[in-house]
Amino acid sequence: xNQSHTDxxxxxxxxxLQVFELNGALLEAGNTxxxxxxxxxxxxxxxxxxxxxxxxxxxxxxxxxxxxSRQAVQRVINDLYNAGLVDFADxxxxxxxxxxxxxxTGQAAYQQAEARQIDWSNRLSEGLAxxxxxxxxxxxxxxxxxxxxxxxxx
Numbered sequence: 533x534n535q536s537h538t539d540x541x542x543x544x545x546x547x548x549l550q551v552f553e554l555n556g557a558l559l560e561a562g563n564t565x566x567x568x569x570x571x572x573x574x575x576x577x578x579x580x581x582x583x584x585x586x587x588x589x590x591x592x593x594x595x596x597x598x599x600x601s602r603q604a605v606q607r608v609i610n611d612l613y614n615a616g617l618v619d620f621a622d623x624x625x626x627x628x629x630x631x632x633x634x635x636x637t638g639q640a641a642y643q644q645a646e647a648r649q650i651d652w653s654n655r656l657s658e659g660l661a662x663x664x665x666x667x668x669x670x671x672x673x674x675x676x677x678x679x680x681x682x683x684x685x686x
Contacts, residue, residue: 544675551672565652566645570615576645578608579617579634583642588621588631617641 537545562573571579581594589597595605609632612618617638620630634642657665 590629
């Protein structure tokens, strides 16, 4: 079977490859940014998912919001718990699925990481046009929704 990309398909493939490279660069930058406060990019992302909701969530709820497997999030939650950054609370809706809550130490680490991220993203965005960033964000959001709703095997 000899298939070739449409023009749009080839351009989307180029974008996907660039997003993969960007993801790797962002993870490395995140690791560097928060390493000295006991976080990794993965820990920071999960800590942020808990911090930004304003209400305690189960591991499964965190995983769904992040688009990750429950098992992957559970491993990170266990690391965060062992580091004293999160704790568990009873879940009135489910006896076995405890809720994850930030500890005071976790809240402080998250706030410190966010302050660093704000400074870094402000420096990184210097010279970039805000309207282009807004359009790119909308495009990436559209592609994300299409990816989630389109089977890769059809």
